[in-house]
Amino acid sequence: MFTIDAHLDLSMNALEWNRDLTRPLSEINEREQGLTDKPDRAKATVSLPELRKGNIGLVVATQIARFVAPDNPLPGWHSPEQAWAQTQGQLAWYKAMEDCGEMTQVNDLVSLEKHLALWKSDSINEKKRIGYILSLEGADSIVHVDYLQQAYESGLRAVGPAHYGPGRYAQGTDATGKLRPGAYELLAEMEKLNIILDATHLCDDSFWDALDHFNGHVWASHNNCRTLVNHNRQFSDDQIKALIARGAVIGAALDAWMMVPNWQRGISIPKAMNCNLEVMIDHIDHICQLAGNANHVGIGSDLDGAFGREQCPYDLESIADLDKIPNLFEKRGYNKTDVENLMHGNWIRFLRKAWA
Numbered sequence: 001m002f003t004i005d006a007h008l009d010l011s012m013n014a015l016e017w018n019r020d021l022t023r024p025l026s027e028i029n030e031r032e033q034g035l036t037d038k039p040d041r042a043k044a045t046v047s048l049p050e051l052r053k054g055n056i057g058l059v060v061a062t063q064i065a066r067f068v069a070p071d072n073p074l075p076g077w078h079s080p081e082q083a084w085a086q087t088q089g090q091l092a093w094y095k096a097m098e099d100c101g102e103m104t105q106v107n108d109l110v111s112l113e114k115h116l117a118l119w120k121s122d123s124i125n126e127k128k129r130i131g132y133i134l135s136l137e138g139a140d141s142i143v144h145v146d147y148l149q150q151a152y153e154s155g156l157r158a159v160g161p162a163h164y165g166p167g168r169y170a171q172g173t174d175a176t177g178k179l180r181p182g183a184y185e186l187l188a189e190m191e192k193l194n195i196i197l198d199a200t201h202l203c204d205d206s207f208w209d210a211l212d213h214f215n216g217h218v219w220a221s222h223n224n225c226r227t228l229v230n231h232n233r234q235f236s237d238d239q240i241k242a243l244i245a246r247g248a249v250i251g252a253a254l255d256a257w258m259m260v261p262n263w264q265r266g267i268s269i270p271k272a273m274n275c276n277l278e279v280m281i282d283h284i285d286h287i288c289q290l291a292g293n294a295n296h297v298g299i300g301s302d303l304d305g306a307f308g309r310e311q312c313p314y315d316l317e318s319i320a321d322l323d324k325i326p327n328l329f330e331k332r333g334y335n336k337t338d339v340e341n342l343m344h345g346n347w348i349r350f351l352r353k354a355w356a
Helices: 010-015 025-031 048-053 080-099 109-120 146-153 181-193 204-213 237-245 277-291 319-331 336-354
Strands: 003-008 056-063 103-105 130-137 156-160 196-198 250-252 297-299
Touching: 003 250, 003 297, 003 319, 003 336, 010 056, 010 080, 048 056, 048 130, 048 319, 056 080, 056 109, 056 319, 080 103, 080 130, 103 109, 109 130, 109 336, 130 196, 146 156, 146 181, 181 204, 204 237, 237 277, 250 277, 277 297, 277 319, 297 336, 319 336
Parallel strands: 003 056, 056 130, 103 130, 130 156, 156 196, 250 297
Antiparallel strands: none
């Protein structure tokens, strides 16, 4: 089934992990054998050939670069200008993928419909470009609001104001507090440019503050349920209901610590924790029960988002294994239309409305 994945850190993997994503997954992992600089070496699950193999023809692909103040222990750049430069290097990689025929940017209704028609055609997937919608995960790299216009002209269509920790515009995972003063101007400019607000990673106070000050389109590209895993990274039921009321789609993430309780990073093992794709369906089903329908769920896998097979469902070897999800969803009693909405239909409907 045609699938949309609403969150992949492709350029981060290409530039910071030094992975040639045009190559077969086995080759990427073989080349990393023996490397220990990152915990997920030789455990990658994502490459462009694997996306084609799994019929994953459209993704939301990120730029990401965090600014860190001197008292912030998180990894990141020491100035907003450095963070901006990093995102521009990531943009250059996406453009290079376009130039060599691997990817194509989808940034409006015309390009969306053209790309969907390509993936509905009978031509073999190996010859099809992967479509990408450009998203910014964490707004720290927007040096000042005037930079947003330039980013939009380069194709940026969604912004998550925060990532982990305290940000320049908003408070993210494991941080607390409302939006920072510059965020209100940022949200106003996003609304003016019709840039989607990605509510993912906003801490509770910033989440509610953002929804109060933004009247444009909102989604959550990769987020799970706090009722099932009690951590501030997850959405509470009240937050999920608020997103549903705004017409949002919420993408289910496949990072094991977000899927099962009591995960210990670097210690827990997916099999021992019973972390499989069924657990992903648990989170999706919980959102469906709150909504009363399957119109607000999608996939936002976050695969290879600084983790690999050591920290994702044990029954997933590659991103192509997302093709196991339709059968699992059907076994929960969901019908064919519900399954199609989960795999692609809800994201498409959202984008058609946002870009009309």
